[in-house]
Amino acid sequence: MRSYTLIAPAKINLYLEIIGDRPDGYHELAMILQSIDLADQIDIKLSSPGGIRVYCNHPQVPRDKSNIAYLAAELMTTEFPTAFAKYGGVDITINKQIPVAAGLAGGSTNAAAVLVGIDLLWNLGLTQGELEELGATLGSDVPFCIGGGTAIATGRGEQLSPLPSLDGIYIVLAKYRSLEVSTPWAYKTYREKFSSSYVKDKDSLAARAAAVHSGDMVKAISHKDVKEIAQKLHNDLEKVVLPAYPKVLELREIFANAGVLGTMMSGSGPSVFAICDSKVQAEQVQSQVREIIADEDLELFVTQLTNHGIQIAS
């Protein structure tokens, strides 16, 4: 087959704890990542003239080497030069549905799709583990985006342990189109404000990361106890993003007052999600928020948690 259409889901963070600093300059994290149905569509095909080309329908997404999907393809050309010489380059078309710079891993899931797509196009037969290793060199969220579902992510976010599936739970997701939060800014500001409380020695760092495996959120997920999951949502980055972005704080408060099961900012924001007990409630909450904030800049989605990462479109 010379072309594939792939579904690349976004992710939310059900849990994000910043434990300490790492020697590589990143933070040691303990997260629980969750794929959602909101997804980009990636068309990838062999290109006879060779090279890599990226097309995208979204004006904020670059088409050059600064697109992480481009970098993913470039990585494959250097890792597999024989296949590159045999099959040529790729044309990648991104149909962007996931809000950009939203804390939803939009770029990472595109990169994950390109790794999976090139593996298929060039008949490489890579395992999920091998794809995840390649993905980790592109970005911390890329390995998770490949397999998706529900998982604990430690280290920089690239060390994954799968959790039982939570598909079928409805959420409302809100993001102001024109509001962007830089992920490096969020982590840098967190370090400036809170590094005095970081766990410093190596053994304690590892113990804290391991503790998430036996923590309350994992227990709630194992029981698929939606109410408990919604109550145990946690994101350390809210401590720096909410004070700096009053609109995000306001969304969080409106969701909480709308009677949802729980609400939290995803990743470094600025998107905020609310867990609901049914699709009907999610749609009602969406309408309620729309009535309170009559701003066309605000995008609202009703979507659900899903149990998969990159998939070939049927």
Ligand code: ATP
């Ligand atoms: P994460 O949750 O992994 O931190 P994010 O959802 O906050 O990511 P992205 O949507 O990946 O953020 O966008 C971050 C920046 O990366 C944007 O400002 C955009 O210009 C750039 N970018 C590069 N490639 C892509 C891509 N394929 N899709 C979206 N943004 C991209």
